[in-house]
Amino acid sequence: MARRRYHPETHHSHRTGWLRAAVLGANDGIVSTASLLLGVAAADAGRDALMIAGVAALVAGAMSMAAGEYVSVSSQADTEAADLRRERAELDAHPIHEHQELAAIYIQRGLSPTLANQVARQLMAHDALGAHARDELGITQTLSARPVQAALTSAAAFAVGAALPLTAAALAPAPLLLPMVSVTSLVVLTALGALGARAGGAPMAHAALRVAFWGALAMALTAGIGRLFGAAL
Template identity: 50%
Template sequence: MVDGGQGRNAARLNWLRAGVLGANDGIISTAGLILGVAGATSAIGPILTAGIAGLVAGAVSMALGEYVSVSSQRDAERALIAQERQELLDDPDGELAELAAIYRSKGISPATARLVAAELTAHDPVAAHLDAELGLDPEALTNPTHAAVSSGISFTAGAALPILAVALAPAPIRIPVTFVAVLVALVLTGQISARLGGAGHRRAVLRLVVGGAAAMAVTYAIGQLLGVSGI
């Protein structure tokens, strides 16, 4: 039997993973941009301007990219559904035999496989074939608008953290406070990402923290170099 609820749960889990990745992107890219400017100047105005500009540009880019990508995926899914409908109209007996063969290949006896295929076909032939052949639930297709909004919001939430850190911290400790705040945030998002993916926490967090620290260190060094040279 086709499990639509399982397909919808999988879709929600994928969006949650995408949201965590979007937040990580917002944290790291905006922190790198802020610290790069902070390396060149201690004036808070240019630093905040760069951070806010990076937040807006990054959120729009993430949302637009996700919308285009998911729209293409949805078009492909709709094409597969249309193709399956046509095949069922053209050769229902052949499609029934194909579905039974799929279940036989999974270890079900020929008689039982034929019975399961017949019952699923009687209930919803398109859904039965899409699930067995493609792992696709026609009731849980990807939604480009939801994906775009989710990506934009998650990036914005992530990008807001380094901006708030650099804006609220006293000037003498602005850089270290931002650096530490970003690393703590990456530890948290790394743990969430690892839990969603069922992977080990330590390795996932270490990769994210080392990558984020390297990005901030490099951009800050470049900012200092350009600031000293007067470019």
């Protein structure tokens, strides 16, 4: 009888932290900067004013993304740390109750009471806090909050994303500035949506269309407002 070969499975949950920050940062960089450029250009501003506005948007947006991600993820990290301190104190004060609590979780997941107690006992002997953090609190090393990583990833991704429409605006002839910035941004947004979906193991077509639709809507609205106020002034 031939031996069945083992094929390791590929999962993508370990990428959740940096992938979310990178995709969000790049998407915001492209959409916000392209929209701003289109709005300013539609108001008949000169190229110098356009480029100053674009560079300011890149720097301000990258810093805003970094600060926002750091504060948000730090709050998550503080909550996780507080939960772990509380769980450590419970383990020290009431080890029997904590064993019963962990075993009850495994019983709810389908194990028999005997096996659940055995599993809980062995896991707590190996790493009691880790077992409770993972199975009771839902905190794992893979998905735990990393504020600095999220901040740096978001800032870098935003800057890279914002640089694309800014470069298109700098290189485009004046009569073609609006269409070149729009098309370049939409193409990159579509590719970004597909790439992010592939990295996360999700369907690419739906993600690409979703990102392109909202990006096009944001750029169209901003360009319309710029045209309206430019005509009024």
